[in-house]
Amino acid sequence: MNPGDRASWNQTANADFVLVGLFGETKPATFLYMVTFIFFLLALAGNTLLIVLIRVQPRLRTPMDFFISQLSLMYLMYISMTVPKMLVGQVTGDRAISASCCGVQMFFSLNLNGEKCFLLAAMASNPYTAICRHLHYTLLMSQRVCECLLSGCWLLGMSDGFLLTPIIMSVPFSQSRKIPSFFCETPALLKLSCADISLYRTFMYVCCVLMLLIPIVVILSSYASILRLIHRMNSAEGQRKAFATCSFQLILGLFFFGAAVYTYMLPTSYHTAEKDIMIPAFYTIITPVLNPLIYNFRNKDFTGALRSTMQLGLSPRKAGNGRA
Template sequence: MEGGNETLTTDFILSGLFPNMKCVSILIYTIILIYLAAVTGNFILLFLIWIDLRLHTPMYFLLSQLSLVDLALISTTVPKMMVNFFSGRKYITHLACGTQIFFFFTLGGAECILLTFMAYDRYVAVCNPLRYAVIMNHRVCLQMAMVSWIGGILASTAHTSYTMSLPICGSREIHHFFCEMPEIMKISCKDTSTYELVVFVMGIAFIIVPFGLIMASYTFIFLTVLRMKSPQGRNKALATCSSHLTVVTFYLGPCVYMYMTPGFSHTPEEEQAVSVFCTVLTPMLNPLIYSLRNKDVVGAFQKILRKHPTSKQNT
């Protein structure tokens, strides 16, 4: 394929979400509702963590970072998809495509690292509670947040610079609803087999290694929980850990499928379905998972609701 004539235009064409699907408009409207629910849920969670002093702990600080990532992640793909659908235009500029790829990988990498730090936080809280305040101090929490964001930015810079420099010969149609690196590699007239190996190695660093560290943390946690004599303490530990494990499964599971398996084994429809789950459903589910199963968050929300009618009566 190498050596073909590169097309002069720099714009790409996004085929959209399941272009061959009948009644796709119903799916689009459903995604819009999910987007609004995700934005609302994450904003509420951020507001509760910011306003309630009882939630000013390392666990909720890291959770607030996760909400920020989810807000940005879903806003990276869904608004452009909605604009293209309602306007009937499928074009995306070279700059906008690179921007999507950059933010997608920055946020995706940051979330993988952040989920690992959250597992470590739970490990310290359950297995070493007497030293928790010393180990997970404010400075350490800030460093964890910075490492998550910087790690995502560094990985994203490498992916974006390579992907956007690929020569495209012939059709510039991306069979996706947003600019995805594997899809651009498919339409390139350059041999990308070497870089596919690089993607696999980076997938090990950002997906497999974090997953292994998370599983190691929870192995120690469950061994400690089994030795607990207090049923109340055991249930509380399992409740906070199960929420995080659910989020890890929902996010890292699809990532393994997308970036750790051969691209030729995926159909465009399968890749779009997995992307919708990762970039749309997961950001909506995360605040629900952490809120509905967390008494502290529910209590903070109820406290706000109780204050609101009281303030009205006073006025």
């Protein structure tokens, strides 16, 4: 880098970035942002409710309930880290984000995405153990084992953020600094580079292969074993229950992993500007809304726990009315 380029880079290294937003300057942008705000509230309410129910209800103490509460926490952290900034920028017209805040946002985005990948793989082990190793289920999915799996998910996921964030933020960026996304994600930031970033892209690709393909292989292997066992079942009722247990989890995994593979692993020739903005919305906004619907509200244990919790909350009021 020659002295002139170095001086120019030093002047812009700490300058603010500008987030394009989810819908840009399209005419129906206000309506679309209102829909996004509603989705944001639904995600907050649904996932918070799940965490509270699992915390207070004794009947929700299974390994899957434990994993669901952690997944809900990750979704809450992720959507709270990205969507409010976008919505405030739409209302105020100020879409600028400082370099330090951008780095923090990218760090937590990478961490939480990696942690969700491994947590979904850990969750796939629960139905596999329950269906294919049911005689050893209590031992293999004990509270201690679940806590160790969760700790491994957090540690493995955090390694992605610690490795990639300082590398990406050290890349020389162009004068524009307009991020073609609604939050600071790695692929969007790399598009702003004004230097040769082939080595950075290769390193990011290797990290993403490990973070995405390993959990995908684990999940597909688990469900392949389950499907083989379902095929051998003579009971139609048993087949129906086993298939229902797996199908809804696969739907959520398809949303998350499909969007993540497109964003981080497909060659640039498959990308378009519109898709690069919209597809991250699936694992940032849509999947946090779907999580309580797919995993929990269809479950009789959760609906029963919600009903009993509401009854407990209303009973003191009824008693007070009776005394009055």
